[in-house]
Amino acid sequence: MIFSSILEPPLRITASARPTATSVSRPGRTGWLTNALLALWLTLAGNLPLWQKLLAAGGTGATGAWLMFSLAAMVAGLIFAVLSLASWPGIHAPVASFLVLAAAANTHFMRTYGVVIDASMMANVMHTDAREVRDLLSLPLLLTLLLVAGPALWWIWGRPMPRQRLWPQLLRNAGAVALGLMVALACGIAGYQGLASLMRNHKTVRYMISPLNTVWGAGLLAAQSLPGKARASEPLGQDARLGASYAGQVRPLLLVLVIGETARAENWGLNGYARPTTPVLEQWQQQHGLVNFPDVRSCGTNTQVSVPCIFSPLGREAGGDRPGTNENLLDVLQRAGLAVMWLDNQSGCKGVCDRVPHASTRDLQLPGLCEGGECFDEAMLHGLDERIASLDAGRRQQGVVLVMHQMGSHGPAYHRRTPAAQKRFLPECSSNALPDCTPEQLRNAYDNTIAYTDHFLGRTLQWLQAQADEGAYDTGLLYVSDHGESLGEKGLYLHGLPYAFAPDQQTRVPMATWLSPGLQQRAGLDTGCLRARAAGPVSHDHVFHSVLGLLDIRTAARQAALDLYAPCRSG
Numbered sequence: 323m324i325f326s327s328i329l330e331p332p333l334r335i336t337a338s339a340r341p342t343a344t345s346v347s348r349p350g351r352t353g354w355l356t357n358a359l360l361a362l363w364l365t366l367a368g369n370l371p372l373w374q375k376l377l378a379a380g381g382t383g384a385t386g387a388w389l390m391f392s393l394a395a396m397v398a399g400l401i402f403a404v405l406s407l408a409s410w411p412g413i414h415a416p417v418a419s420f421l422v423l424a425a426a427a428n429t430h431f432m433r434t435y436g437v438v439i440d441a442s443m444m445a446n447v448m449h450t451d452a453r454e455v456r457d458l459l460s461l462p463l464l465l466t467l468l469l470v471a472g473p474a475l476w477w478i479w480g481r482p483m484p485r486q487r488l489w490p491q492l493l494r495n496a497g498a499v500a501l502g503l504m505v506a507l508a509c510g511i512a513g514y515q516g517l518a519s520l521m522r523n524h525k526t527v528r529y530m531i532s533p534l535n536t537v538w539g540a541g542l543l544a545a546q547s548l549p550g551k552a553r554a555s556e557p558l559g560q561d562a563r564l565g566a567s568y569a570g571q572v573r574p575l576l577l578v579l580v581i582g583e584t585a586r587a588e589n590w591g592l593n594g595y596a597r598p599t600t601p602v603l604e605q606w607q608q609q610h611g612l613v614n615f616p617d618v619r620s621c622g623t624n625t626q627v628s629v630p631c632i633f634s635p636l637g638r639e640a641g642g643d644r645p646g647t648n649e650n651l652l653d654v655l656q657r658a659g660l661a662v663m664w665l666d667n668q669s670g671c672k673g674v675c676d677r678v679p680h681a682s683t684r685d686l687q688l689p690g691l692c693e694g695g696e697c698f699d700e701a702m703l704h705g706l707d708e709r710i711a712s713l714d715a716g717r718r719q720q721g722v723v724l725v726m727h728q729m730g731s732h733g734p735a736y737h738r739r740t741p742a743a744q745k746r747f748l749p750e751c752s753s754n755a756l757p758d759c760t761p762e763q764l765r766n767a768y769d770n771t772i773a774y775t776d777h778f779l780g781r782t783l784q785w786l787q788a789q790a791d792e793g794a795y796d797t798g799l800l801y802v803s804d805h806g807e808s809l810g811e812k813g814l815y816l817h818g819l820p821y822a823f824a825p826d827q828q829t830r831v832p833m834a835t836w837l838s839p840g841l842q843q844r845a846g847l848d849t850g851c852l853r854a855r856a857a858g859p860v861s862h863d864h865v866f867h868s869v870l871g872l873l874d875i876r877t878a879a880r881q882a883a884l885d886l887y888a889p890c891r892s893g
């Protein structure tokens with residue numbers, strides 16, 4: 323966590339500051355008072371976005387005031403119970419500090435981007451990296467941390483908790499926990515009618531209650547990873563083998579799967595967006611039979627969920643969106659005998675590429691393509707022939723599946739995702755405090771990332787076509803984005819809202835495919851038919867089964883009904 327580095331130097335308790343026999347006898351603050359004040363502070367100052375939302379939702383008048391009072395008292399009671407549970411010397415201060423920092427950070431991100439905190443958001447936080455954190459750092463974040471967490475931290479670390487004997491302390495803590503829970507329960511019952519209607523009509527409110535949302539989300543995550551709870555990695559597609567088309571193949575096949583990042587369907591030129599964000603792909607559509615899928619739903623609203631789900635045999639509703647370490651499409655392709663490789667220009671493959679050759683392009687030092695500790699997506703095209711040549715020769719003779727995981731439109735620092743020469747829409751927002759930019763600047767910065775993805779896909783297609791023209795491979799490409807993005811609609815920014823409440827901007831994604839004449843021929847595919855059918859509803863659920871069908875991999879794990887190419891294949 324970034325916060326530990328902020329906290330540690332000035333606040334580390336030295337041995338001399340630890341409670342000693344004399345400090346125990348000194349009249350210190352009682353744990354009860356400390357926790358009661360902290361609970362009040364966290365409830366009021368640590369939940370500003372929640373109170374703002376309730377006020378905006380009609381929280382005025384006596385009914386509104388009673389609703390806010392009962393919710394506030396309930397939240398304070400629960401926070402008091404959590405703090406009392408941790409009221410042990412050496413434990414209380416770190417736990418309380420974590421809670422106030424979490425509440426302060428939540429306040430900033432909820433106020434600035436309209437996000438809410440649930441288990442999947444917590445999973446994202448756990449899997450973030452320094453570069454993503456850097457994109458989120460800002461002066462407003464620092465100010466919120468200072469204003470919301472500062473006074474509480476000063477209070478917590480001002481004097482250490484007095485050391486008590488075990489049993490009296492245990493009794494005192496248990497009594498305090500019980501008291502907190504009773505207050506919460508009583509207020510919950512007293513305000514039940516209003517609270518129940520609030521939770522029904524504003525379903526995201528429960529994920530806005532800080533820092534309980536963080537505690538709950540982290541608890542759920544921890545429970546999922548308990549030994550025995552985590553899904554064991556089970557072999558998938560053990561019967562996988564190459565189909566009959568491989569026996570007589572003139573050339574091996576080469577399929578590139580591009581996993582996009584944060585591209586949303588609404589701003590995709592091929593879907594009819596008013597601005598020309600995909601001019602290159604439109605040429606490929608008109609001249610080379612590229613097929614665009616305009617109605618595609620993502621599996622999740624964040625990378626952590628969507629990327630594994632895309633490669634999972636399970637659909638979203640069958641559990642493909644749950645965390646797990648199960649084998650996936652890449653394992654099946656490799657098991658069947660193909661050469662597989664994952665190239666990553668982002669924060670990793672979320673476990674999908676663990677058992678296949680993989681490489682990251684983020685740390686390359688390519689002039690013009692890499693700056694500030696990261697690379698533009700085109701860096702993945704650098705030295706691609708050598709990367710493929712490094713794969714197992716026997717497998718390569720059958721075929722190669724290459725995954726490219728883009729940085730794409732990753733926010734909020736959209737302006738960092740496009741080289742200066744590729745910025746088509748100006749002026750663009752160059753701040754990560756998105757609400758500070760005009761809607762036009764924000765749209766420009768985001769559309770530049772889509773146009774850059776168009777440019778990147780165009781270069782990838784050129785490379786694939788050259789491979790086909792040289793007779794080296796029969797080639798194809800399938801592009802799909804992992805989830806969408808909110809750009810200020812309904813006051814929401816970024817992504818990651820719980821799926822059930824997420825707007826279309828976060829769950830509708832672009833997808834397109836192109837196949838060389840050689841690959842169409844060997845797969846018996848009629849792209850005219852594919853194009854005619856492409857307008858129908860599609861989702862990430864289709865990817866696993868479609869790729870196996872396209873590549874003629876025989877396995878019981880493939881469901882023909884979910885193979886998008888199948889209805890357009892002869893034989």
Ligand SMILES: [Zn+2]
Binds near residue numbers: 583584625804805
């Ligand atoms: Zn993502």
